[in-house]
Structure formats: C-alpha cells, structure tokens
Amino acid sequence: MTTLTQAVRSSSTAGEKPARAKRVRLESRRALPAFYWMVWPAVIAFALFHTLPVLVGIFFSFTNYAGYGEWNFVGFSNYVNLFRDDRVLAAYGFSFLFAIVATILTNVISLAIALGLHAKIKARNFWRGVYFVPYVLSILVIGYVFQFFFSNSLPKILSGIPLFADNILTSPDWAWTAIVVLAVWQACAFAIIIYLSGLQTIPAELYEAASLDGASAWRQFRSITFPLIGAFFTINVVLSLKGYLQVFDQIVALTNGGPGTSTESVTLLIFRGGFSGGEFAYQTANAVIFFIVITVVSLFQFRVLQRREADF
Amino acid sequence: MTDQPIRPAREHRRRARRRRTLAVAASAALGALLLAGCSAPGDGRVQLDFFQFKGEALEDFEQVIADFEAENPDIDVVQNQVADADTIIRTLLVKDKAPDVITLNANGNFGRLAQAGVFYDFSDEPVLQTINPAVQEILADLGNAEGEVNGLGYVNNANGVIYNREIFEEQGLEVPETWDEFIAVCDALRDAGIVPFYGTLADSWTGLPSFNALGAYPAQGDFFEQMREEGEDVGPDSEVSFQQDFAEAMDQQYELFSYTQEGYRGKTYDDGNAAFANGEVAMLMQGIWAINPVKEINPDIDAAIFPYPATDDPDDRLLVSGVDVVVTMGENTPHREEALRFIDYLFEQDVIEQFAASQNMVPSVEGAQLSDDPAIQSVAPWFDEGRITGFIDHQIPPSIPLAAIDQEFLFTGDADAALATLDREWAKVAARTIPVTGE
Numbered sequence: 001m002t003t004l005t006q007a008v009r010s011s012s013t014a015g016e017k018p019a020r021a022k023r024v025r026l027e028s029r030r031a032l033p034a035f036y037w038m039v040w041p042a043v044i045a046f047a048l049f050h051t052l053p054v055l056v057g058i059f060f061s062f063t064n065y066a067g068y069g070e071w072n073f074v075g076f077s078n079y080v081n082l083f084r085d086d087r088v089l090a091a092y093g094f095s096f097l098f099a100i101v102a103t104i105l106t107n108v109i110s111l112a113i114a115l116g117l118h119a120k121i122k123a124r125n126f127w128r129g130v131y132f133v134p135y136v137l138s139i140l141v142i143g144y145v146f147q148f149f150f151s152n153s154l155p156k157i158l159s160g161i162p163l164f165a166d167n168i169l170t171s172p173d174w175a176w177t178a179i180v181v182l183a184v185w186q187a188c189a190f191a192i193i194i195y196l197s198g199l200q201t202i203p204a205e206l207y208e209a210a211s212l213d214g215a216s217a218w219r220q221f222r223s224i225t226f227p228l229i230g231a232f233f234t235i236n237v238v239l240s241l242k243g244y245l246q247v248f249d250q251i252v253a254l255t256n257g258g259p260g261t262s263t264e265s266v267t268l269l270i271f272r273g274g275f276s277g278g279e280f281a282y283q284t285a286n287a288v289i290f291f292i293v294i295t296v297v298s299l300f301q302f303r304v305l306q307r308r309e310a311d312f
Numbered sequence: 313m314t315d316q317p318i319r320p321a322r323e324h325r326r327r328a329r330r331r332r333t334l335a336v337a338a339s340a341a342l343g344a345l346l347l348a349g350c351s352a353p354g355d356g357r358v359q360l361d362f363f364q365f366k367g368e369a370l371e372d373f374e375q376v377i378a379d380f381e382a383e384n385p386d387i388d389v390v391q392n393q394v395a396d397a398d399t400i401i402r403t404l405l406v407k408d409k410a411p412d413v414i415t416l417n418a419n420g421n422f423g424r425l426a427q428a429g430v431f432y433d434f435s436d437e438p439v440l441q442t443i444n445p446a447v448q449e450i451l452a453d454l455g456n457a458e459g460e461v462n463g464l465g466y467v468n469n470a471n472g473v474i475y476n477r478e479i480f481e482e483q484g485l486e487v488p489e490t491w492d493e494f495i496a497v498c499d500a501l502r503d504a505g506i507v508p509f510y511g512t513l514a515d516s517w518t519g520l521p522s523f524n525a526l527g528a529y530p531a532q533g534d535f536f537e538q539m540r541e542e543g544e545d546v547g548p549d550s551e552v553s554f555q556q557d558f559a560e561a562m563d564q565q566y567e568l569f570s571y572t573q574e575g576y577r578g579k580t581y582d583d584g585n586a587a588f589a590n591g592e593v594a595m596l597m598q599g600i601w602a603i604n605p606v607k608e609i610n611p612d613i614d615a616a617i618f619p620y621p622a623t624d625d626p627d628d629r630l631l632v633s634g635v636d637v638v639v640t641m642g643e644n645t646p647h648r649e650e651a652l653r654f655i656d657y658l659f660e661q662d663v664i665e666q667f668a669a670s671q672n673m674v675p676s677v678e679g680a681q682l683s684d685d686p687a688i689q690s691v692a693p694w695f696d697e698g699r700i701t702g703f704i705d706h707q708i709p710p711s712i713p714l715a716a717i718d719q720e721f722l723f724t725g726d727a728d729a730a731l732a733t734l735d736r737e738w739a740k741v742a743a744r745t746i747p748v749t750g751e
Binding site for chain 2: 064067070071072074077078081084085086087151152155166167169170171172256257258259260261262264272273276277278279282
C-alpha cells in the first residue's frame with residue numbers, strides 16, 4: 001500500500017503536483033453543503049431561543065426593570081444586594097444540601113439496582129421495565145401522589161412517630177427529606193439505565209479470569225466493575241448534581257417552598273421573586289449568578305472525576 | 313481550471329439569497345395586510361374594549377352586555393376575559409393600548425397602577441356619588457394619582473369568621489363582640505365536644521385571612537405610610553415596625569389556631585370547606601368567598617359571618633373587606649362618552665344587585681338590595697355603617713413571602729422570629745428597590 005502510493009507519487013510530474021495539492025486542501029476545507037444544512041437550523045434555533053434570551057436576561061440584570069414599564073441602569077447594585085439577602089443565601093444552602101444528599105443516594109441506590117438487574121435473575125426484562133416506570137410518569141403526577149402519601153397515608157401508618165403523624169411536609173427541619181425521597185425515587189430510573197449500559201460494556205472474560213484467580217465478589221466489583229464503568233459514573237454524578245441543583249417541580253408538588261421558606265430552592269426563589277414578587281431584574285441577577293455557579297461546579301466535577309476513570 | 317467547481321455553488325447561493333429576500337418581503341407584506349384587516353371597523357357601531365379579569369363572572373357580564381347593547385344599539389361591547397389580568401393590563405398600558413373599560417381586582421397592583429396616573433379621573437362623574445364612601449376609602453388607601461379618584465368599587469367581599477348558626481343556637485351561644493367573649497365561645501364549644509375551628513395550613517395562604525383581620529387593628533391610622541417612609545430603617549427600634557406593633561395580633565392568631573382540630577397542619581382549604589359544610593366544626597377562619605364552595609357540598613347549611621372581635625370595646629370592631637371588582641377606564645380612551653355610558657349602566661341599581669347576588673358579593677352602590685343569603689345579610693350592617701377596612705396584605709410588597717412566614721409562625725409559635733423576619737424583609741426590599749427616575 002505504502003509502496004504503491006510512493007510509486008504513484010514518484011511517477012507524476014513536478015508540474016502537476018502543486019495543482020493537485022491545492023485541490024486537496026480546498027476539498028478538506030469545505031465540507032459537503034448538506035452538513036451545513038443539518039447544522040444551521042439547530043444553531044439558529046439555539047441562538048434565537050436560548051442564547052439571545054440569556055444575553056437579554058444578563059442585560060436586564062443591570063437595570064431595575066420590574067418586568068414592565070420604564071427602567072434605568074443600576075450598575076452592579078442588584079448583585080451587591082443579592083449577597084446581602086439572607087433569603088437568597090438560605091436558598092443556595094438548601095439547594096446544595098439537597099443536591100449533594102440526593103446525588104449520593106441516587107448513585108448508590110441505582111448502582112446497586114443496576115447490578116441486580118444486570119445479574120442473571122428471573123424475568124430480568126420485566127424487572128428492568130418496572131424500574132423504568134418512574135421515569136415515564138410526569139413528575140407533577142408523582143408529586144401529588146407522594147403529597148397525598150405524606151400528608152394522609154403516612155400519618156395513619158406511622159401514627160406512633162410524631163414526625164410522621166404530624167405530616168413530615170409541615171416540619172421546617174425535615175420537610176426536605178421528603179423531597180429527597182421523591183426526587184431520588186424518580187431519578188433512579190434513568191441512572192439505572194445508564195449504569196446498565198455501562199455494565200454491558202465490561203467484557204465477561206475479565207470476570208472469568210478474576211474468578212480463576214480466586215477474587216471475591218466484592219473484590220471483583222472494586223477492581224473490575226467500578227473502575228470500568230467510571231465514565232458512566234462521571235456522567236451520572238454530574239447530571240444528577242446539575243439536575244438536583246435546579247430542583248423545582250418536586251418542591252412545587254410537595255411543599256411549594258414551605259413551611260415558611262425552609263424548602264425554597266434557588267430556582268423556586270427566582271421564579272417566585274421574579275414573577276409574583278415583581279422583582280424581575282433582581283432575580284435575573286440571581287439567575288446569572290446561579291448559572292455561573294452550576295457551570296463551575298460541573299466543570300470541577302468533570303475534572304476531578306475524569307482523572308480517576310480507567311481506560312481499557 | 314481549479315476554480316471551476318466552486319463557481320456554480322456561489323452562483324447558486326446568490327440566487328438563493330435573492331429568493332429568500334423576496335420571500336421575506338412577501339410574507340411581511342401579507343402580515344401587514346392581515347393586521348390592517350383586523351382593525352377595520354365593522355358597521356359604524358362604536359366598539360368598546362371591555363377588559364374583564366374574573367373568570368367566574370364571564371357569564372354574568374355576558375348577560376349585562378347583552379342587555380346594555382339592546383338599550384344602546386350604537387355601542388358594541390366586546391368582553392375580553394383574561395387570565396393573569398395583572399400582568400396583561402401592565403403590558404397593555406406599556407404599549408399604550410389601554411382598554412376602554414377595565415375591571416380589576418383591587419389589590420396592591422391596582423394601587424400602584426392608579427398612582428402612576430394611567431386611569432381616568434372619576435372625581436367629577438355623578439356615578440361616584442352613588443357609591444358607599446367607605447368602599448372608596450379602601451380604594452384610596454391602595455393609591456390614586458395625586459388628587460384624583462381612579463377607580464369605582466363595584467362589589468366587595470368580606471373577611472370574617474364564618475360560623476354555623478345551627479351549632480351556635482344548639483349550644484346557646486351568641487356572636488362574640490369582644491376578644492374575651494370570642495375565647496369564651498371557643499372554650500364552650502370545645503367543652504361541648506365540638507371542634508371550634510378547622511385549620512387548613514397545608515395551604516399556606518389560609519393563614520392570611522385571619523392575619524389580615526387581626527392585623528387590621530394595629531394597622532389603623534397611617535401605620536403603612538410610616539413604614540414606607542422608614543423604608544430600610546424598619547427594625548425593632550424604629551418608630552413603627554411589625555415588631556413594635558403586631559405582637560398582640562400575632563398572639564391572638566396563634567391563640568385561635570390552638571382551637572383547631574388535630575392534624576390542622578396537613579389539611580387543605582378544600583378539606584376545611586368540606587368539614588364545615590358537614591357540620592364537623594363550628595367556625596372557619598375564611599371569608600365570604602368560601603360560602604359558595606361550602607354550599608356546593610351542603611346547600612342547606614345555615615352559615616353567617618361575624619368580624620374578628622380583636623378588641624375589648626364592641627364599638628371598635630371592624631370588618632375587613634376588599635374591593636373584589638373595581639371598575640375604571642383608560643385615561644385617554646377615544647370613546648370616553650360611550651365608555652361612561654356603559655359604566656353608568658353597570659352601576660344601575662338592578663344591574664349591580666343582580667350581579668352581586670350571583671357572585672355572592674356585597675354591592676357598593678348605596679341603597680342596593682343585598683341577596684337574602686344569611687352570610688351576605690350578616691355583614692350588611694357593617695357596610696351600611698361604614699365600619700369596614702381594607703386587607704393589609706395589599707400594603708405589603710409582594711416580594712415578601714408573607715403567607716409562608718405566617719404559616720411557619722403558626723407551626724412554630726415563635727412570634728418574635730416571624731415579626732423580625734417581616735421587618736428584615738421589609739427593610740431589604742426597601743433598600744434594593746431603586747425607583748425609576750424620569751426619562
């Protein structure tokens with residue numbers, strides 16, 4: 001093959017050479033127009049419906065716009081006031097506490113379930129289907145079912161425990177755990193799918209070899225399974241944390257931010273303060289900060305987690 | 313030779329661009345034509361744009377309009393019933409497209425719009441003289457443009473204690489007129505094995521009716537005006553503040569909630585209406601708006617309303633009432649004369665009587681007959697004597713989560729913390745609200 005190319009090259013005259021080289025460069029610079037036609041609609045739609053509104057939002061975060069009427073530029077005062085607002089800081093505290101706890105629980109539980117669903121159990125496809133159902137259901141529908149469960153069923157079932165008998169959703173200190181239960185229950189379905197597909201990429205020979213060497217099941221998990229699904233673990237952790245930081249529907253369905261403002265997430269605060277509270281510009285500034293925070297957290301996670309992924 | 317394959321492509325693109333320009337121009341022209349078609353007048357009748365916010369009043373207003381058009385064949389009233397009216401009216405006003413006749417709920421937003429001077433001044437209109445001055449006083453508290461009257465109260469609600477008259481009669485209880493009598497009634501009911509109130513705190517807003525009623529007493533005078541003047545200085549040591557003035561009202565509210573049923577934290581507004589309708593409890597801390605849903609469950613219930621007697625002197629009692637529907641019009645409507653004719657018709661005695669009865673509200677026109685519903689009849693004297701006052705939550709900026717703070721207070725019982733939070737939120741909102749300066 002190499003020799004053939006060589007032969008063709010050496011046989012060609014010196015005069016033709018630059019012309020052919022030029023043409024090759026031209027072709028490589030221009031992709032087929034069909035590719036552009038595939039890309040442009042998406043780019044235009046994205047810019048029009050996502051990037052442009054974001055830029056407009058950032059612009060208004062430097063004004064005192066109320067969502068209607070006149071406005072002036074106010075410089076950075078919205079941002080300065082954000083850091084002085086204890087309600088905003090409390091919302092960030094709640095969002096992070098909730099996101100970290102829910103991310104850990106989601107990944108531990110769904111990895112365990114995925115291992116079970118990957119094993120040679122009876123009616124495996126049936127069980128896989130069952131565990132996927134929560135993902136198909138609408139979060140608001142599930143939310144209202146859980147709300148009924150927490151406020152009506154659980155107080156009767158666990159009437160001996162004051163926390164549950166009193167409806168856990170009305171406890172300022174513990175209502176967030178109920179939201180974690182709902183969120184994890186629903187999010188596990190999708191995380192399980194990702195872990196299952198990860199488990200299927202591991203060659204069976206590795207386990208064969210390991211069992212010949214006499215490795216225990218735990219050792220096999222620690223040294224083969226977990227390192228080899230590292231990329232899937234990274235994706236799951238990053239996606240869960242990002243999703244949980246933006247938690248909204250689950251809260252609306254269960255507590256609506258209450259009791260008091262004890263389960264008010266950043267997104268709920270932005271929505272409420274910006275629309276019903278009439279502080280559009282102020283909460284837009286909050287949204288800009290939140291966008292930066294989520295980006296930084298996600299990038300940081302990728303760097304840390306990718307470093308410990310195994311290649312094979 | 314080498315450039316050959318490129319040229320057709322360029323040629324093609326240039327042609328495509330020309331074609332695209334043509335298409336854009338054509339569609340723009342078509343759009344302009346369509347828009348022009350929309351605004352063309354129909355048959356010489358004056359078209360009045362009637363902005364209407366209340367979904368449940370759609371059919372009543374349809375009837376009113378049909379009757380009005382029969383009497384005034386030269387006017388065509390188009391009812392435009394909108395959801396989320398507060399937002400839409402703002403966008404219309406910003407775009408200088410104020411509707412001819414406007415109905416709104418008289419809340420804090422209405423006051424702010426009126427202060428901005430976007431509504432007509434009714435000071436010299438004869439229809440103003442027919443309206444109960446106490447109702448107009450509530451609107452004035454919300455705000456008017458300097459020296460003007462920008463809204464006409466149409467129908468009012470009443471925020472008091474709903475009570476089951478049958479239970480009160482069986483127990484030989486009278487309507488309480490002082491705070492001590494009120495507590496005595498609650499104790500008597502509890503001793504008789506009847507739950508006095510049904511608490512529905514799973515819906516956080518259901519704490520607000522009693523907060524508004526009890527808080528109305530310390531808010532009399534110019535409390536909120538002073539609060540606005542103090543702005544970011546509001547705190548425990550300022551001249552007026554929630555911590556200074558509202559401690560007693562909060563204690564009273566907490567005391568009332570101690571007479572609610574077991575599990576009051578987890579029940580909803582609908583649960584409460586059902587329980588009251590079925591005679592499980594004697595009273596509800598709700599307003600006249602709860603009467604209709606209660607009657608849907610039990611049409612035969614004998615329910616009436618009394619104001620929260622948060623004082624020692626029966627003569628100091630006040631009924632909290634909000635203007636449920638306020639009628640106004642755009643400042644510069646081109647159809648002023650026709651719009652005023654329609655407004656005059658709305659306030660004609662039999663028209664407003666019928667509307668108020670159907671909506672279970674109190675008409676604002678003096679001398680108008682009230683429906684014979686016992687709940688309406690029980691609050692009528694307060695309107696006749698002018699002993700009514702507005703909702704205080706209309707005076708509190710909407711960015712303060714009042715319902716949530718009050719709900720948390722009713723759970724924890726920590727009045728100091730709740731009042732401190734209210735003051736802090738007030739100061740923060742005042743500090744970060746930068747008023748728009750001219751142009």
